[in-house]
Amino acid sequence: MHESAKPMNAKEILDREFLQIRSHILDIAAALDRQDRADGDTRFDSRRQLLEEGLAILRSDSSDRAAKVQLLFSREYDPAWREA
Amino acid sequence: MYYIDPHIHMVSRTTDDYETLAKMGCVAISEPAFWAGFDRCTVDGFRDYFHQLTEVEPNRAAAYGIRHFTWLCINAKEAENVSLSREVLAMIPEFLDCPNVLGIGEIGLNKNTPNEATIFQEHMELAVKYDQQVLIHTPHLEDKYQGTRMILDMLADHSSMDRSRILVDHVEEHTVEPVLDAGYWAGITLYPVSKCTPARAVDIIERVGTEGASRLCVNSAGDWGPSKPTAVPDLILEMRRRGHAESLIRQIVFENPRTFFQQSKHFDLLDPATRNDG
Ligand SMILES: [Zn+2]
Numbered sequence: 001m002h003e004s005a006k007p008m009n010a011k012e013i014l015d016r017e018f019l020q021i022r023s024h025i026l027d028i029a030a031a032l033d034r035q036d037r038a039d040g041d042t043r044f045d046s047r048r049q050l051l052e053e054g055l056a057i058l059r060s061d062s063s064d065r066a067a068k069v070q071l072l073f074s075r076e077y078d079p080a081w082r083e084a
Numbered sequence: 085m086y087y088i089d090p091h092i093h094m095v096s097r098t099t100d101d102y103e104t105l106a107k108m109g110c111v112a113i114s115e116p117a118f119w120a121g122f123d124r125c126t127v128d129g130f131r132d133y134f135h136q137l138t139e140v141e142p143n144r145a146a147a148y149g150i151r152h153f154t155w156l157c158i159n160a161k162e163a164e165n166v167s168l169s170r171e172v173l174a175m176i177p178e179f180l181d182c183p184n185v186l187g188i189g190e191i192g193l194n195k196n197t198p199n200e201a202t203i204f205q206e207h208m209e210l211a212v213k214y215d216q217q218v219l220i221h222t223p224h225l226e227d228k229y230q231g232t233r234m235i236l237d238m239l240a241d242h243s244s245m246d247r248s249r250i251l252v253d254h255v256e257e258h259t260v261e262p263v264l265d266a267g268y269w270a271g272i273t274l275y276p277v278s279k280c281t282p283a284r285a286v287d288i289i290e291r292v293g294t295e296g297a298s299r300l301c302v303n304s305a306g307d308w309g310p311s312k313p314t315a316v317p318d319l320i321l322e323m324r325r326r327g328h329a330e331s332l333i334r335q336i337v338f339e340n341p342r343t344f345f346q347q348s349k350h351f352d353l354l355d356p357a358t359r360n361d362g
Contacts, residue, residue, distance in 0.1 A: 005329035016325075066284065070258035074229035075196075081234055 028055070085330070086356050087337035088112045089316050090344070091190070091219070091253060091271060091303035094141050094152070095120075095133075101306070101313050106148035108317045111356050114345065115141060116155040116190035116219050121308050123162055127171040130158065131178075138182035151353055153345065155189030155219045156180070163194075163203035173206055180214055186348040187211065189219025190253060193231040196223060201238065208242050217249045217348050219271075222259065224279070232259040236266055249347050251301065256280055260288055264296045269344050273305040274315035282315065282322040289323075289336060297332070301341045
């Protein structure tokens with residue numbers, strides 16, 4: 001017999017992951033600073049714009065953020081691809 | 085906990101890795117044929133590779149008490165060479181009776197090209213003709229969503245094949261639902277950078293519900309690239325830390341792959357927990 005399962009609640013998940021998420025946010029902040037500090041300009045690069053859209057998804061009210069970010073970075077699927 | 089890694093490329097790994105896997109509780113693996121990091125030029129190159137998969141690796145694994153099973157095909161990347169692919173397809177039946185062959189795989193798409201789709205369909209015809217199970221690779225990164233949907237479109241052409249005998253691998257948050265909803269098995273690959281982390285894999289398991297989780301496997305896809313052959317134990321640890329039942333963990337890492345593989349006539353695996361029962 002094993003102990004019955006007791007999934008973590010939201011507070012326990014936050015306790016466990018707060019520092020990790022803080023560190024991920026810092027990584028992104030520093031990476032954007034690094035681009036802005038370097039010679040040249042990426043603000044009009046389509047990939048930079050995708051990253052900005054990804055960040056907007058993180059701030060949205062959704063329980064499906066990961067799937068939305070995945071789709072943002074995906075090529076489009078055309079159901080009629082066989083006729084192309 | 086005993087576990088099965090249903091997708092790992094041991095030809096690229098050292099004997100020390102076999103020992104580590106065994107120490108971590110791995111009792112069986114399945115190794116799909118894949119890209120070796122370079123394009124092979126001749127059908128004989130593939131014949132040697134299939135010999136390695138059906139004779140050399142099972143012996144290497146057995147030295148550590150690990151059962152080794154395999155899948156045969158020409159992978160999507162090399163499938164761009166249609167004439168070579170057809171030579172390999174014609175040669176595969178020579179190996180289908182080898183005792184560790186579970187089916188055809190990992191076939192799929194890489195850059196979602198017409199040639200890749202053609203060879204995918206020819207592999208499916210071979211699988212139907214020889215009554216083989218199928219293991220499918222889906223593309224990475226920005227190609228994954230489109231490629232997965234194209235693969236599901238093509239699979240629908242083969243209605244004579246039982247969907248429960250097909251596993252679509254490397255699913256992520258945006259592709260797991262269409263695969264499970266269509267009745268196929270799904271595999272999640274724990275792989276640095278281009279695929280899924282253990283934490284995200286557990287999120288997916290939590291979200292697909294009981295029925296979905298009964299057709300879900302996790303694997304390391306350990307190969308010659310930056311990968312971690314012990315990624316499945318990482319997932320076990322993550323599930324434990326989140327308070328999941330041992331029975332659910334065991335279902336995901338042992339019972340599910342065993343149930344999927346058992347549909348192949350060459351698969352037999354005693355539950356190691358019953359080994360002492362005489
Ligand atoms: Zn693979």
